[in-house]
Amino acid sequence: MNDIHIYVGDLLIISVFPPALNFLVLSVKHIQIQTKKDKMASQEQILREVNILGPLNEQTRKVISKEATVFLALLHRTFNKTRKELLQRRETRQAELDAGKLPDFLPETKHIRDSDAWKGAPPAPGLADRRIEITGPTDRKMVVNALNSDVWTYMADFEDSSAPTWDNMINGQLNLYDAIRKQVDFKQGEKDYKLRTDRKLPTLIARARGWHLEEKHFTVDGEPISGSLFDFGLYFFNNAQELVKRGAGPYFYLPKMESHLEARLWNDVFNLAQDYIGMPRGTIRGTVLIETIMAAFEMDEIIYELRDHSSGLNCGRWDYIFSTIKRFRQNPNFVLPDRSAVTMTSPFMDAYVKLLIKTCHRRGVHAMGGMAAQIPIKTDKEANDKAMAGVRADKLREVKAGHDGTWVAHPALASIAAEVFNEHMPTPNQLHVRRLDVNIKQYDLLNMNVPGQITEDGIRKNLNIGLGYMEGWLRGVGCVPINFLMEDAATAEVSRSQLWQWCKHQAKTAEGQTINKEYALKLLHEQAEELGSKAPKGHKYQLAEKYFATQVTGEQYDEFLTSLLYDEITTVGSPAPASKL
Template identity: 60%
Template sequence: MSLPAGVTITLPIPSGAEKILTPEAVQFLTVLHRTFDKRRLQLLENRKKVQAELDKGKPLNFLPETANIRAEASWACAPPAPGLEDRRVEITGPTDRKMVINALNSGAKTFMADFEDSNSPTWDNMVLGQVNLYDAVRNQIDSVIGGKEYKLKPKHAVLLVRPRGWHLEETRFLVDGAPMSGGLFDFGLYFFHNAKEAIARGFGPYFYLPKMEHHLEARLWNDAFNLATSYIGAPQGCIRGTVLIETLPAAFQMEEILYELREHSSGLNCGRWDYIFSFIKRQRALRSAVFPDRTDVTMTVPFMSAYVSLLVQTCHKRKVAAMGGMSAQIPIKNDPKANDAVMDKVRADKLREVTAGHDGTWVAHPALVPIAMAIFDEHMKGPNQYFVRREEVSVTAKQIADPKVPGQVTDVGVRENVSAALSYCAAWISGNGCVPINNLMEDAATAEIARVQLWQWVKYGSKTSSGKQITPAYLKPIFAEESAKVASIKGISADHVRISSDYMLAQVQAQWPSEFLTSDLQGHLAGGSVVRKAGL
C-alpha cells in the first residue's frame, strides 16, 4: 500500500485487515493526528501539573472559572439518539469475533465493544478488532469458530465502541515520526468505515470515552467529532459519546464535561473500578487515603456514594443517561450454592443502582443479562429515569474526596492483590486483556487497583490484621509463590510472568506509582515501543 507522506506502519497489515487500513482511511487518520496531537500532549502535561499540586497539598475542588456553566439551568444535552433511548442493560467486552457475536446476541440493549481496558493492544487485536466491528455493523459477521457456528440474530444489541484513552499511543502507526493517539486511531478507523453504514441501518456511530480528567479533554473529543463528520460528509450531531467518570478530577467537572460534548453527549457512566484506582493515585501523597482490602471499597462507602448521587443528579439535570457500573461476576460452575450467593450480590448491586436513579447498568457476562434486566424491568417502567432529578442531593468537594473507608488490610487481601496483578499483567502481555480470576472477569482497572494498593501499603508502612508489616521483603516470597501458580495457567508464558513480577516489585518500591501499567508494559508487545523524534 502506498502511504501518505510522513506515515509509517511498523508491522505488516494482518490478513483480512486490508479493507480497514485503506489509503483513504490512513489519510483520515493522518489528518486527525496532525490536527489534534499537539493539544492531546498539552492536556497530558496538564495532568502532571494537577498531580504536582495535589502532592503539595492543594485539594481538588469544583472549578470557579466554570461556575456559570453549572449554575445555568437552560442548557441540555442532545436527545437520545436512535437505539439509545433505553439502555437498561449494557454488556461489555473486547472485540474478539466470537465475543462480538455472543455479546450482540446476549439480550442486552447495547454492547460496548472495547479497544481499551478489556483488550490487550496487540497490533492484530487492534486491527482485526476493527474488521470484526466492520462486519458486525453490516450483519456479515456469521462465522464458524472452533468447529462451532456463530450467527448474529436479526434483533441484537446496539453497538457502541470504546477507543483507548488519551494517554495511550498506537506505537505501530507513526505520523511524522511520532506515534498516533490510540484513541484517535480506534475512533478514526471505526468512524471512517462505519458511520454512514450505521446511520443507514437505523443507529449511528456511538462511543464510550474513557479516562478523561478535565473538561478540555472532552472538548478535544468534541472537536474531533466535528472534524470527522465534516470530513466524510456525515450529518453533524450523528455521533454520541458516553463519558466514563472514572477519574477523581473528572468527578469535579461532570457538568463541564457534558457541556463540552452536549451536541454529542449520551450521558455519563460510573466507571467504578478505575475510579477507585484514580482516587488512590491522585491522592497518593495522603497517608489518610490508604485503603483497606479492595473488597471493602464498595459502592456504599461515603466517597463512592457521593460520586453516584452527584452523577445521577448531574445527568438528569441535563437530560441524559446516568449509567451504572460494572458487575464483573461470572457464573460459578459445579457449585450451585456459591453461584447463587454471587448472583444475589449482583441483584443487590443492580437494585441499588436502579433505586439510586440510574438509567442502566453494565455486566461482563451474558448470564448476568437476564438478572440485571429483571431488576431494571421491575423498578424502571419507562425507557429511562431522567425524571428522577435527585434535587435533594448536595454533594460537597470534601465528600467526593473523603478517603475514609472502614475495614482492614488482611494477609488474604495482600495475596489476592498480588495474584490479580500478576495474572492480569502476564495475560495482557500474552495478548489477552479480559481475564477470569477468582470468578470475576478482570480487566486493567482491577489490576491497577491491586498495583497502587500494594504500593501505598508499602509506602505508608501498613500492617495486616495479623500484625505483619507490608514491606518488599514481606511481598517478595508472596510474589514468588503466586508467580509459580500463574505460570501454570494455560496460555501464559513463564517469561511473561517474570516480566510482570519484576515490574510489580519495582512499582511497590517506587517513590510514586507510575500513571498506567498499560503504558509501562506496552513495550513488551510486538512493535510496542517507539523512540520519538527530538521535540516530539
C-alpha cells in the first residue's frame, strides 16, 4: 500500500502509512496525496531547515537516519509551541507562590479525583512485576552491567544521571539500540562485557529529559529541539517495533512534570508516535516521576491524562525535596534543616508517599519507591554493614507502605532489596493494597515542620556534593560517586537550593553564625580549594565554583543547574543539513 503524504499549505508535515491517519486533529487548508515514488522529494521538503550541529559517524548514523530526523522534525513542529506555553505556565505559577498563594488540589478537576469509573491501563508485557529496578546512565558498560544484574527492570537514563553532551546522548541511543537487539557485547582492555544468556533480561525503560531541557545539537526551523522529544523520538522510532517483536514494548519514565497538562502533552506525543508507525494506541507505557511539589496535588489527573499509557507513578525523593525548596524559596515558613535531617519519614515526605500509593492502587497502576544510592564500601566492613542495614530498612519501609517496587543505583544492592520485597511481597505487585486508611489534605503535603538544625558541617557537606557533582558534570559525567553515595543532579540541586534558602532568610547555624552572602562564599571557596587540591590535573573545580557562587547567595536563582551549565558541555559545530544524511 502506498504511503500518504500530508500537507498544510505548501509544507509537508508527515508521511504516514494509511492506518495511521486517525492521529490528525489539524485545521488544514488542503491535503495533497502523493505516491511512494515522490518519497525522497518529500523528505527533502520536510527536512528543510533541519540541521544537525553535532558530529556523526557510521555507527551513530544507525540511530539518527534521515527517516528518524523526519520524525523528530514532525514532533518539534507539532508540539514545541505547547511545550513552551507550559513552561511559561510554570513561571506564572511561581509568581503566584512568591506572592504567598499556596498550592492545593484543583477544584476544576475534582470530578476526576472523585470518580471511581476510570482506571489506568493494565500492566504491559514485562511490567507486571517491577520489584527491583536498577537505574543509571546509558554508556555501554553500564547498559551491559545493568542488564546483567539480578533485577526486574532497568531504567536507562538520559536525564539526571547523564550529562547531555552530544556524544553521551547519541551514543546512549546507539547502546540501547544494540542492547535491544542483543548485539551490545564489547571488550574494554582485557575485560569482556557480554549480556547474560542464562535468563530473560530485565525489561528496559528509557528516561527522557524533562520538558525544560533542549538539545542544541539538533535544530528545526532555527530552534533547538526539546530534549524530551529528541530522546523519546529517537528511542521510539528506532526500537518500538523491535521491542514489541521481542515481547516487550516502548516504555518510558517521564521526569520533572509539574501539572496534568504536561502529562496531556506527553499523551498527545504518544498517540501521534504510535499512529505514525501504525502501532496500536496504548502500546507505549509511561511511568511518571512525582518529583515536584506541584505535581503531588495532581496525581489523579496525571494518571487520568495518560490513562491508556500509564504504568504508574514513582517517588523521586531528592528531586521532590529540591522542588519543594525551589517553589517556596521566598517563604520563610518553608526553611528546612540540614539535608541529613530530611528523611522519608519527615511529615511532608511521608504524606506524599502515602498519597502516591493510595492514588496509584485506586487507579490500578504501580506505585514505585525511591532510590537507594549507596555504593558498597569495600575497604571498611563495619561502615559497609551500617550502610547496607540502612538500605534494608529503607526498602522495608517502602514495601510495608505498599510500594510495588523500588530503585537501586548499584547491582550489589539488588539482592538486599529483592530479599526484602520477596519476603513481604509474594505477589508480582501490591495493586490490591488500597490504603483506605490514608486521607491526605493540603496541609499534610505542605507540613515542613522537620526537626533538626542547620550546622556548618551540613553546609560544607552541601558544598562538597554540589561542587563535586558540578565538576563531574562539566567533564561530561552525570553520575558521580561522592562519599560512597551515587549522586546525580537531584542531590546537587537540593544542596544549592538549601544554601540559597538559608542565605535568603539569614538563617542561623547551631553554632550561632548568621548565614549570609559573605559567609556562604567564604565556605564555598574553602571547599573548592580543598577539593581542587586533591583532584587530578585538568579538573573543573574552579569553573564549578564560579557557577555555584551565583546560586548560593540568596540572590540569583536558576530553575535548574543543568540548564545553567549546559552551554559549557555543548560542542555545537557548523550546521549540517539533515537532508544530506
